Amino acid sequence: MDIGFITVIYFALGYSLAFVVDNWIAKMFSETADENKSKWRLIGEILFQVIIIGILTYIMRNLVELIPFPLNGILGYDHMRVKELKSGALFTVFVVMFSYNMQDKLLKLREKLTKKPAVTTP
Secondary structure: OHHHHHHHHHHHHHHHHHHHHHHHHHHHOOOOOHHHOOHHHHHHHHHHHHHHHHHHHHHHHHHHOOOOOOOOOHHHOOHHHOHHHHHOHHHHHHHHHOOHHHHHHHHHHHHHHHOOOOOOOO
């Protein structure tokens, strides 16, 4: 039950913050369409977003630890021993999964990196 409790909390926070971060990043880097950006610019924007997600994961992991589990202490159960509570990996997964802006940038970068140069005939 505790793992389900933690998963629901991380899902709710991850979904909400992914929406906020997506909108913020879109406004911050919206001056040009992703198709017109260089691959280095896309890499920089993606890395910036990854850094933001990493910082948010750290903050949320520490905040979620403060949320009490209703059944903590019953029959000697210790909520703080659950590894999912301390890792924050679920939060990261949910934020990345719902960060559509970053997914679009990754697809555009993939297209640019795998695009074959045009062959010219003599």
